[in-house]
Amino acid sequence: MxxxxxxxxxxxxxxxxxxxxxxxxxxxxxIPDEGPGGGAFPFWLSAGMLACCVWxxxxxxxxxxxxxxxxxxxxxxxxxxxxxxxxxxxxVMIGLVHIIGVYGAVPLFLVFYLRGLGRxxxxxxxxxxxxxxxxxxxxxxxxxxxxxxxxxxxPLFYPLYDWFM
Amino acid sequence: xxxxxxxxxxxxxxxxxxxxxxxxxxGAAQAxxxxxxxxxxxxxxxxxxxxxxxxxxMQTIVEKHDLSSKPLIPINKPGGSGAEALIHLKQKxxxxxxxxVTLNSFYTTPLRQPALDVDIMTFTPVARMAEDxxxxxxxxxxxxxTVDEFVEAARAAGxxxxxxxxxxxxxxxxxxxxxxxxxxxxxxYVPFKGxxxxxxxxxxxxxxxxxxxxxxxxxFYEAGKTRPIAAFTPERLELFSDAPTFLELDQDFVxxxxxxxxxxxxxxxxxxxxxxxLFAKVFASDEWQTYRHDKSLYGDLIxxxxxxxxxxxxxxxxxxxxxxxxxx
Amino acid sequence: xxxxxxLLEGFGIAFLPLNLxxxxxxxxxxxxxxxxxxxxxxxxxxxxxPLTFLVPPTSAVIFLGAIYYGAMYGGAISSIMLGIPGAxxxxxxxxxxxxxxxxxxxxxxxxxxxxxxxxxxxxxIVLFTMFAPPLAAxxxxxxxxxxxxxxxxxxxxxxxxxGDDIPKTFFSILIGLVLSAVGLDIVSGxxxxxxxxxxxxxxxxxxxxxxxxxxxIGEILWTIETSHKGIEVSQARLSxxxxxxxxxxxxxxxxxxxxxxxxxxxxxxxxAAGATPGSLMAYGVAKSISxxxxxxxxxxxxxxxxxxxxxxxxxxxxxxxxxxxxxxGSPTTAILLGGMxxxxxxxxxxxxxxxxxxxxxxxxxxxxxxxxxxxxxxAFIPAFIAVLRLPFTILAPVIFILCLVGGYAPTQDxxxxxxxxxxxxxxxxxxxxxxxxxxAVLAIVLGPLAETSMRQSLLIGHGSPAIFFERPIxxxxxxVAIVLLALPLIRLVRRAVRRSADA
Numbered sequence: 001m002x003x004x005x006x007x008x009x010x011x012x013x014x015x016x017x018x019x020x021x022x023x024x025x026x027x028x029x030x031i032p033d034e035g036p037g038g039g040a041f042p043f044w045l046s047a048g049m050l051a052c053c054v055w056x057x058x059x060x061x062x063x064x065x066x067x068x069x070x071x072x073x074x075x076x077x078x079x080x081x082x083x084x085x086x087x088x089x090x091x092v093m094i095g096l097v098h099i100i101g102v103y104g105a106v107p108l109f110l111v112f113y114l115r116g117l118g119r120x121x122x123x124x125x126x127x128x129x130x131x132x133x134x135x136x137x138x139x140x141x142x143x144x145x146x147x148x149x150x151x152x153x154x155p156l157f158y159p160l161y162d163w164f165m
Numbered sequence: 166x167x168x169x170x171x172x173x174x175x176x177x178x179x180x181x182x183x184x185x186x187x188x189x190x191x192g193a194a195q196a197x198x199x200x201x202x203x204x205x206x207x208x209x210x211x212x213x214x215x216x217x218x219x220x221x222x223m224q225t226i227v228e229k230h231d232l233s234s235k236p237l238i239p240i241n242k243p244g245g246s247g248a249e250a251l252i253h254l255k256q257k258x259x260x261x262x263x264x265x266v267t268l269n270s271f272y273t274t275p276l277r278q279p280a281l282d283v284d285i286m287t288f289t290p291v292a293r294m295a296e297d298x299x300x301x302x303x304x305x306x307x308x309x310x311t312v313d314e315f316v317e318a319a320r321a322a323g324x325x326x327x328x329x330x331x332x333x334x335x336x337x338x339x340x341x342x343x344x345x346x347x348x349x350x351x352x353x354y355v356p357f358k359g360x361x362x363x364x365x366x367x368x369x370x371x372x373x374x375x376x377x378x379x380x381x382x383x384x385f386y387e388a389g390k391t392r393p394i395a396a397f398t399p400e401r402l403e404l405f406s407d408a409p410t411f412l413e414l415d416q417d418f419v420x421x422x423x424x425x426x427x428x429x430x431x432x433x434x435x436x437x438x439x440x441x442x443l444f445a446k447v448f449a450s451d452e453w454q455t456y457r458h459d460k461s462l463y464g465d466l467i468x469x470x471x472x473x474x475x476x477x478x479x480x481x482x483x484x485x486x487x488x489x490x491x492x493x
Numbered sequence: 494x495x496x497x498x499x500l501l502e503g504f505g506i507a508f509l510p511l512n513l514x515x516x517x518x519x520x521x522x523x524x525x526x527x528x529x530x531x532x533x534x535x536x537x538x539x540x541x542x543p544l545t546f547l548v549p550p551t552s553a554v555i556f557l558g559a560i561y562y563g564a565m566y567g568g569a570i571s572s573i574m575l576g577i578p579g580a581x582x583x584x585x586x587x588x589x590x591x592x593x594x595x596x597x598x599x600x601x602x603x604x605x606x607x608x609x610x611x612x613x614x615x616x617x618i619v620l621f622t623m624f625a626p627p628l629a630a631x632x633x634x635x636x637x638x639x640x641x642x643x644x645x646x647x648x649x650x651x652x653x654x655x656g657d658d659i660p661k662t663f664f665s666i667l668i669g670l671v672l673s674a675v676g677l678d679i680v681s682g683x684x685x686x687x688x689x690x691x692x693x694x695x696x697x698x699x700x701x702x703x704x705x706x707x708x709x710i711g712e713i714l715w716t717i718e719t720s721h722k723g724i725e726v727s728q729a730r731l732s733x734x735x736x737x738x739x740x741x742x743x744x745x746x747x748x749x750x751x752x753x754x755x756x757x758x759x760x761x762x763x764x765a766a767g768a769t770p771g772s773l774m775a776y777g778v779a780k781s782i783s784x785x786x787x788x789x790x791x792x793x794x795x796x797x798x799x800x801x802x803x804x805x806x807x808x809x810x811x812x813x814x815x816x817x818x819x820x821x822g823s824p825t826t827a828i829l830l831g832g833m834x835x836x837x838x839x840x841x842x843x844x845x846x847x848x849x850x851x852x853x854x855x856x857x858x859x860x861x862x863x864x865x866x867x868x869x870x871x872a873f874i875p876a877f878i879a880v881l882r883l884p885f886t887i888l889a890p891v892i893f894i895l896c897l898v899g900g901y902a903p904t905q906d907x908x909x910x911x912x913x914x915x916x917x918x919x920x921x922x923x924x925x926x927x928x929x930x931x932x933a934v935l936a937i938v939l940g941p942l943a944e945t946s947m948r949q950s951l952l953i954g955h956g957s958p959a960i961f962f963e964r965p966i967x968x969x970x971x972x973v974a975i976v977l978l979a980l981p982l983i984r985l986v987r988r989a990v991r992r993s994a995d996a
Contacts, residue, residue: 005926012664012923019671022686026678033324035951038678041944042686045671052664059660066658067926074925079718086717087918090710090893094910097897106894113893118886128887132894144526144536145238146902147203158201165203165235212831221831240905244695245677245684252692278684327953333682355637355952356679358945361830365818371636371953384819384841455837 001070006060013053019046082117089113101150103133103157141165198435200235200262207265209250211243215297215360215378219424220266222456223294226447233443237264246332247274251283257429261436264291264428269336271423272476272483277334277492285480289428289437290472292444295457296421296464297378299340300393300408304370312395312414315374316348322373326352329363329372334492336422337363339483340376340397342490347416367391378422379404380460397421402461421463423479425472441468500622503853506551507861515548515556516858520865523563524873528571530705531899533580534564534825550836551851555858557829562614562862565768565805566870569606573599573797574877575892577708579899581700581938582768582804585776587708588931589789589796596792600878604739605794606801607870609750613802614863616754617761617809622856626845628762629817635763637949638961642970643763644943647770649977650777661928669936672698673944680948693908700938701903702913707930709896710917713889715924720885746798749779757803761810768807769938775803809859816844816852 020043027037028044060068075083089112096105107129114125140146142164150157206224210216217239224237242250247270257263275283303309309318319326328344330337333356341354355372357363360381366372367382368390375382379402385391386405393408397420401410411418426444428437447453448466456462467475487493506512526532548556568583573590586606593602675686676697687694753775760771779799780789789796815826819840833840838848845852880888900913924930954960962968 001926004922008922008926019686022688023671023674026681026683026685030956033955035948035956038681038683038685041948042671042674045667045674049664049667049671052660052667055660056664076718082717083714086714086889090914093893094897094907094914097910098907102898102901106897109894110890113890114887118884118890120884120886124887128891132891136894136898140898140902144532145203145236146536146905147205147238148898148901149907154202161202161235218831222835225835242696244692244697245687246682248684249692249695252695256692277682280690324955333680335682353952355949356682357949358679361819365633366636368818369633369636371634384839384843387839388842390842459837 001067001072001074002060002064004074005068006057009053009056009060013050013057016046016049016053020050085117086113097149097151099151101153102148103137103150104153106133106136138164198261198433198439200233200436200439202262203235203238204233205257205263206237206239207250207253207263208239208241209243209247209265209267209270210241211359212241215380215422216266216268216424217241218380219294219456222452223266223426223444223447226450226452227443229452230446230450232446245274245278246270246335248278248281251275251285252281254288254427254429255283258287259431260429261433264426264440267423267425267427269422269479269483270332271425271427272480273335273487276480276484276487285427285476286473287430289430289432290469290476291426291428291437291440292448293423293425293464293467293472293475294444294448294453295424295462297380297424298402298461298463299336299376299378299397299420299422300382300402300405301344301395301397302364302367302375302377302382302391302393303373304367305390305392306370307373307392309394310392312409312411315394316350319350319352319373320348324351324353326350326374327372328352328354329357329366329375330354331358331360331363332356334487334490336420337376338490339486340420342486343418343420346489347418364391378460383460398463404461423464423475424462444468496622499849499853500857502850503855503857504860506850506854507555507857511548512552512555512854512858513861515552516559516861517865517869519556519559520563520862520869523560523565524567524570524866524869525563526560527564527567527579528574528877529567529899530571530575530577530579530709530895531701531902533568534561536902550833550838551854553832553836554829554851554855555862557832558855558858559862559865561808561825562805562859562866563869565614565808566607566610566866568804569610569797569801570603570870570877573602573606574881575709575895576712577892577896577899578704578934581704582772582807583800584704584769584931584934584938585772585800586797586804588776588800589791589793592790592792593794593797594881598792599881600735600874601739601742601794602797603874603877604736604871605743605746605797607867607874608740608743609746609753609798609801610805610870611863611867612750613754613757613805614809614859614866616751616802617758617806618856618859618863620755620758620806621809621813621859625813625817628813629842632762632814632818634966636964636967637946637953638964638967639970640763640946641943641950642961642967642974643760643770644939644946646970646974646977647774647939648943649974650774650781658927658929661926662932665929665932666936669703669933670940670944672703672933673937673940679945680952691908693906693912696904696906697941698912698937699903699909700934702900702909703916703937704934705896705900706913706916707920707924707934709892709899710914711920711924711930713892714917714921716885717889742794743798746795749795749798750802752778752782753799753802754806757806758810760803761807762813768804768811771807771810772800772804773935775799805863812855812859816840816855817842 023039023043023046026039028039029037031037089109093105093109110129110132111125114120114128140148208217208220220239224239227233227237242253250265251274254263254265271285275281275285303315309315328341330341338354341352344350345352357366360377363375364377364381364385367375368385382391393405396402396408396410398410399412399419428440445466523534526536568579569586571577571579572583572586573594576587576591578584578587590602675694678685684695756775756778757771760774761768776796776799779795780786783795811826815830830840838851897910900910920930950960961971
């Protein structure tokens, strides 16, 4: 915890500074007769973020309390591997949406999660992996007319569109 | 890597399609192109604005008369004064299922943000559905009835005269700059989000004047809250026949807001022909004609190369105007 | 009396079989749409538009009213059950609704939310019926300076909602405000903070992207970690005695409900404000007038009742500027406006005079929708509770998928899904170190309204802040806001002084 507090405050400080730099693309000063320039609002607020990070860092050095004094692990060790696996699985699923679309990525993710992580039986896994995309299609595409991304699987849906849209 | 996946799916899809089509389509259907999937109907402005209302009206007409086998799905992309929508369309080059409703930011945004690297002349022209008109409005409680009285009052107020408008470096500001230059005024332009909001600022006396479209001010006008004093049109509008045109007042100035539909660059000729035909039908529908009349819209239907020539002309005009106000 | 006649006629219209059927169906649909993170009443319009040529405009608007109310009720369900606010109006409901669900009292929270919504809806509809035209006049004079003053007041009422860690609370507010600045600077017309020139940033960062990221993905990651110690998401049960008990316990919150309803309604009628600031202010006020302010955020029923009564009251309120001024107070009313144009109705001051059947049919159907939404909502509570009893390894992936689809639906851009994922992971990491997340979510909603109105005002006032105090309405709100903002600071200083005196 104590190390994480330091590292995260440093990273957020860097983020604040780069936000300030990015905001400065537009005028950050006070334009006479008009008020603040276009970049002023994000610039000075980012400066405030930076100040908060500095405050957190000073406190970390001089008077650590709470998480800054906690020598325990940042993420509970017994959960660490699972958190990492889930995060990566999520990223892979979102990435796959670009290629095989929602209706390809979602069942794969469900199979991985329910079977691989949840250790549920194949019957339940298959039921969810099939039912979720079907319900999604009818609720979002047929009823609400929100088309979800399909990637390269798009042509497979042409006949479905003919029937339901 | 992508190509084999794509072709594998395409092959699979072709099989499915072949089965589906032999079942449902008879010989004659070969001729005309039809959309295979719902069509992305991009709107270059936010929800509730003039462009949005018009786009949703078009969509409704298409559905009501069953003009297209697949629905048009409206997607608002107002970001960056339309920059987001323009880039989206540019990235969809060659796509037969993406069309967009545009307004004058179609000309001004690429001119003001050359970094976007968008050339509007590459886009596929579909149809110009209308040209929206502009009038100069003041509050009905003011003593201003003519442009002369307006000029007198605005000149006396100098920089305290508030002209509310939509967006920066766009239609309303161009018109404000024109008035400032033509009558030697120093009105202050304050941008708001959306024409409805601008109209309300005038009705609530938080602004001194606006250059709204008729559709935006109509409600307040009918309630006796606001008054048009001049029109930026070639002839007087039927609905506001008391308001003279600026041409009558010896100012050589006419300005319109285009409402046209464009397709993604490099769209196939068959698809372009389908959309041109589709919007020609929308244009001819009773609903559209009624709307045109009720909201005092100008402009006939133009399509294809004629529309392209129109864009060319309008873009040149806007380039001059933007240079004049120092935006580019 | 004229109003009553109109209203009775309106009820006659609302209770025609077709309209009644549409109202019930709309409520049901709205309930499910609203309960889905990322979807709100706006999406109901997708169904409404094709319907408009099957049924007359009045029936169509009744359907929309039903979807609108159903979705407002449904928003609370997602906030309480999943901890993900489905819409910005339901953010404040998560503050206490979620802790209640975690404590196994999801049923109590759901009953409280439904009842409060009903009370809020009813009070606001009565207010709407009686005072619509005079209030429209107030909304009309509300300009940019007043809007800024109101935003400042909203900030002031929830300044005390953050965690105990001052620099981290400020950091959270500030990062929310900075993220809200992404996109377009409306005053100069320049694109702003377009990171790496990715076009997805042009439309700014949608509140939902941050909220679903933090409360959806971040929350599940958090639960995965803590559930290793054997905590289930929620173990609510429902029985008739518990239900009666829940209702009885609500008697004590009557004051909060009435307060929330009035506050929500009056904030809701102001153009551009809408239901979100109303619900936040109601929560802040409920906390400050409570005898037990420390229990807020840990599962106080008053903390559910206040925002829920306020957001429903405000949704009715926001119909007022739409109908009388033609200005949409929210995306939903914006689309309704578009629909009215299609039906050939001109929103604006004349609507109340020329189309009385439409206006009063709408109002009467809001009454009806409100009642149906309550009944349906209560009827479905057992089903919602049953969902919560699913094993977490089933619930978690389903919620992830809801997040994916919910993050995509509003803008239909995968860019936002990636951002949501990023916010979820970063939010989780920050939250572990006691960075409070709610202030960031609230700031991203109010930030754009506050900045734009401030700069428009300064433009009008030649760059002088005096404009906020010269105008009577804005001046009065500003003074209240500044006093509220100053109070915690004064308290802080006094505490510091006392501490140094002790030492």
